[in-house]
Amino acid sequence: MPLALAEPAVPHRVVDVHGWPGVRGRLIDMGFVPGAEVRVVGQNGSAVIVELLGCRLMLRRGFANHIHVQPMV
Amino acid sequence: MSNEAGTRPTADIEKRTVVVALAGNPNAGKTTLFNSLTGARQHVGNYPGVTVERKEGDTDFQGTTLHIVDLPGTYSLTPYSLEEVVARNFVIDERPDVVVDVVDASNLERNLYLATQFIELDVPVVIVLNMVDMAEAKGLRIDTELLSELLGVPVIPMVATTGFGRRELLQEIVRVGRERVRPKVAIKFGNELEPHIRNVTERVDQIGLDDRMGISPRWLAIKLLENDSEVVDDLRERIPEAHQLIEHVEQVRAHVASVLGDDPEMVIGDRRYGFIAGACRRAVTQVEAGRFDVTDFIDTIVTNRIAGIPIFLAAMWLMFEMVFKLGAAPMGWIESGFEALGGLASAHLPPGELQSLIVDGIIGGVGGVLVFVPNILLLFLAIAFIEDSGYMSRAAFVVDKVMSHIGLHGKSFIPMLIGFGCTVPAVMACRTIDDEKNRLTTMLVAPLMSCSARLPVYILLAGAFFSPQMAGKVIFGVYLFGVILAVIMAYIFRNTVLPGETTPFVMELPPYRMPTARGLLIHMWERTWHYVKKAGTVILLASVIVWFLLTHPAPPADLLVTMSENEAAQAHAEHSYAGRIGRAIEPIMHPLGFDWKITTSLIAGFAAKEVIVSTMGTLYSLGEEAEDESLQAALRNSPTFHGRPLVALTMMVFVLIYVPCLAVVATVRKETNGWKWPLFLIGYTCGLAWIVSLIVYQVGSALGY
Numbered sequence: 001m002p003l004a005l006a007e008p009a010v011p012h013r014v015v016d017v018h019g020w021p022g023v024r025g026r027l028i029d030m031g032f033v034p035g036a037e038v039r040v041v042g043q044n045g046s047a048v049i050v051e052l053l054g055c056r057l058m059l060r061r062g063f064a065n066h067i068h069v070q071p072m073v
Numbered sequence: 074m075s076n077e078a079g080t081r082p083t084a085d086i087e088k089r090t091v092v093v094a095l096a097g098n099p100n101a102g103k104t105t106l107f108n109s110l111t112g113a114r115q116h117v118g119n120y121p122g123v124t125v126e127r128k129e130g131d132t133d134f135q136g137t138t139l140h141i142v143d144l145p146g147t148y149s150l151t152p153y154s155l156e157e158v159v160a161r162n163f164v165i166d167e168r169p170d171v172v173v174d175v176v177d178a179s180n181l182e183r184n185l186y187l188a189t190q191f192i193e194l195d196v197p198v199v200i201v202l203n204m205v206d207m208a209e210a211k212g213l214r215i216d217t218e219l220l221s222e223l224l225g226v227p228v229i230p231m232v233a234t235t236g237f238g239r240r241e242l243l244q245e246i247v248r249v250g251r252e253r254v255r256p257k258v259a260i261k262f263g264n265e266l267e268p269h270i271r272n273v274t275e276r277v278d279q280i281g282l283d284d285r286m287g288i289s290p291r292w293l294a295i296k297l298l299e300n301d302s303e304v305v306d307d308l309r310e311r312i313p314e315a316h317q318l319i320e321h322v323e324q325v326r327a328h329v330a331s332v333l334g335d336d337p338e339m340v341i342g343d344r345r346y347g348f349i350a351g352a353c354r355r356a357v358t359q360v361e362a363g364r365f366d367v368t369d370f371i372d373t374i375v376t377n378r379i380a381g382i383p384i385f386l387a388a389m390w391l392m393f394e395m396v397f398k399l400g401a402a403p404m405g406w407i408e409s410g411f412e413a414l415g416g417l418a419s420a421h422l423p424p425g426e427l428q429s430l431i432v433d434g435i436i437g438g439v440g441g442v443l444v445f446v447p448n449i450l451l452l453f454l455a456i457a458f459i460e461d462s463g464y465m466s467r468a469a470f471v472v473d474k475v476m477s478h479i480g481l482h483g484k485s486f487i488p489m490l491i492g493f494g495c496t497v498p499a500v501m502a503c504r505t506i507d508d509e510k511n512r513l514t515t516m517l518v519a520p521l522m523s524c525s526a527r528l529p530v531y532i533l534l535a536g537a538f539f540s541p542q543m544a545g546k547v548i549f550g551v552y553l554f555g556v557i558l559a560v561i562m563a564y565i566f567r568n569t570v571l572p573g574e575t576t577p578f579v580m581e582l583p584p585y586r587m588p589t590a591r592g593l594l595i596h597m598w599e600r601t602w603h604y605v606k607k608a609g610t611v612i613l614l615a616s617v618i619v620w621f622l623l624t625h626p627a628p629p630a631d632l633l634v635t636m637s638e639n640e641a642a643q644a645h646a647e648h649s650y651a652g653r654i655g656r657a658i659e660p661i662m663h664p665l666g667f668d669w670k671i672t673t674s675l676i677a678g679f680a681a682k683e684v685i686v687s688t689m690g691t692l693y694s695l696g697e698e699a700e701d702e703s704l705q706a707a708l709r710n711s712p713t714f715h716g717r718p719l720v721a722l723t724m725m726v727f728v729l730i731y732v733p734c735l736a737v738v739a740t741v742r743k744e745t746n747g748w749k750w751p752l753f754l755i756g757y758t759c760g761l762a763w764i765v766s767l768i769v770y771q772v773g774s775a776l777g778y
Binding site (some may be wrong): 017021022023024025026027028029030031033034035036041042043044045046047049052053054055057058059060063 | 186342
């Protein structure tokens with residue numbers, strides 16, 4: 001499921017990253033690689049705040065939707 | 074390796090100077106370290122061809138001079154933004170003797186990503202584990218020796234704010250820089266990809282590309298496999314016979330993608346993070362976990378959907394109150410100081426040209442500008458506090474929704490907030506916005522954020538025509554009006570001249586920190602100094618020019634004989650060049666309620682908005698009999714304003730909107746690389762100022778104000 005739809009505060013794992021090369025490359029650089037643990041910690045109508053690799057990142061929803069995640073079991 | 078140190082001129086003279094590139098993520102404490110290393114020996118310039126700020130500084134250590142160049146803060150060396158391109162090109166083209174990568178010890182995994190790229194580049198690297206005290210407070214114990222061994226580069230623990238570890242760092246920089254100690258470990262990209270990297274590396278070697286490009290062949294191979302557009306384009310352009318290699322790489326990329334189910338850039342990024350995770354697993358132990366996290370706690374409140382906006386507005390209100398309430402007293406002191414100076418000069422100089430130049434032109438002009446230094450200091454102090462504490466990026470998140478409605482994003486908010494201080498750094502801050510159209514739109518509307526130079530004009534006019542209780546509210550209203558106009562104009566621009574989708578973005582929210590006094594003072598001082606320097610140079614010059622335009626040519630002597638002193642002063646001003654220009658344009662400004670004096674002041678304001686105040690000072694106090702009568706009283710009694718607040722309010726609105734100063738126009742030209750956008754900026758701001766002022770004055774008059 002897209003990261004923007006992930007349940008807040010619940011740890012998820014990155015499954016895949018889509019988007020055109022510039023967006024995708026930037027996301028990979030920021031640590032959104034398959035297997036990485038990510039958690040939504042805040043959101044508003046236009047953006048989400050996620051915790052990844054121990055720091056907080058703000059992403060626009062359109063951007064967050066390129067990142068596919070699944071809940072960690 | 075082909076890039077032997079011996080080919081560099083700095084290497085010849087026994088390496089008495091070591092060139093150090095200071096790199097690191099934003100928020101890793103790079104600026105603090107730079108200040109701690111260089112002290113006052115700094116020089117600020119620009120990187121050639123672009124306007125990214127380049128800070129350099131020197132420090133001596135045991136007979137060696139370290140020349141330190143502060144690279145822009147970046148997360149990676151892949152060229153997605155101007156900052157990253159600049160950082161990478163500096164390391165590749167100017168080949169510093171050593172790269173010092175500043176890493177936030179409490180946030181190792183993300184910060185080491187940049188380090189892996191320097192290791193791949195195969196340049197001498199020293200890693201600074203900054204803020205080890207914070208990491209310890211978080212319960213992280215880092216075995217720096219083991220980490221150094223695993224990464225293959227020296228690792229120095231440090232606390233840049235206190236200077237802990239400074240000596241060890243300097244020692245290591247000198248050693249690594251002099252001997253050009255390269256990384257001892259190469260990052261491996263897995264059994265699937267490694268053979269392809271080796272294969273491409275060999276081909277790079279065969280063509281001798283490494284010699285001609287001057288970079289490590291393995292790094293070049295990795296970049297080609299990553300499909301790094303900058304490297305591929307550069308190669309195509311500089312080495313025609315490389316096209317075969319590029320074709321070959323394309324085949325390999327397709328092959329890797331089909332075998333691994335992922336393209337090489339994903340595999341490479343993944344392996345870099347894997348390499349870091351592996352090293353951290355061994356060298357870092359979490360001693361105690363689950364302690365109360367302050368950042369967590371504050372964020373749940375300030376980024377809350379309901380509480381976020383009121384908190385944001387309260388913070389802005391607080392900032393305003395502080396700037397204006399606390400600034401009032403020292404302003405008074407400076408004002409009386411300059412008055413005394415003017416009085417002293419009048420008493421000791423013979424009346425005439427020289428006295429007029431010094432008293433009215435120079436002391437009056439520069440004094441009128443320096444009076445606002447307390448306000449400006451406080452404003453920059455507040456902005457520095459918001460930046461350094463970590464709230465700035467939260468504020469960007471909170472306003473992102475609103476910004477998205479007008480086609481901008483939260484990041485555009487930062488230049489706009491800085492715009493309240495000075496439009497020049499605001500325009501420069503637009504660089505952090507990746508998307509071109511967003512960037513231009515923000516740049517075009519940022520001048521509508523009332524800069525500190527406009528504040529003197531508001532204080533003068535509001536103070537003269539409104540009660541002390543009302544003046545503050547009127548000024549706040551003008552500021553708010555600027556914000557509303559910016560929103561409207563941004564919406565219009567995004568739907569007319571700069572249409573198109575918004576590129577989404579990523580922004581880090583750094584942990585909250587108590588800003589250090591030193592950091593705040595440096596920030597505040599640097600920015601205020603710009604203002605003071607402007608007062609000493611551009612404004613001094615403008616004051617003298619304006620004084621000249623206002624006093625020359627003198628009216629014919631026979632005309633003056635019959636006149637009273639006040640009439641003579643009036644005749645002087647009317648007869649002058651400035652008066653003539655003002656009169657010529659007056660018909661256009663008449664519908665706004667402006668006479669030639671206001672028009673003349675506004676023209677002078679092109680140089681810098683503070684000059685409006687000094688020009689009014691000259692226009693309304695020339696030949697004045699009552700020396701102690703303040704400018705505000707002079708304005709109240711002047712027929713220009715008919716004693717009505719409406720003209721003053723209209724003038725404030727006009728000053729808010731029309732062309733920011735020449736420095737801003739020059740900065741926009743530099744930032745956009747051409748005259749198109751600065752000219753557009755001049756045109757639209759003047760047009761808008763005229764229309765809005767017309768509405769304000771005509772509607773106000775009709776309502777009987």
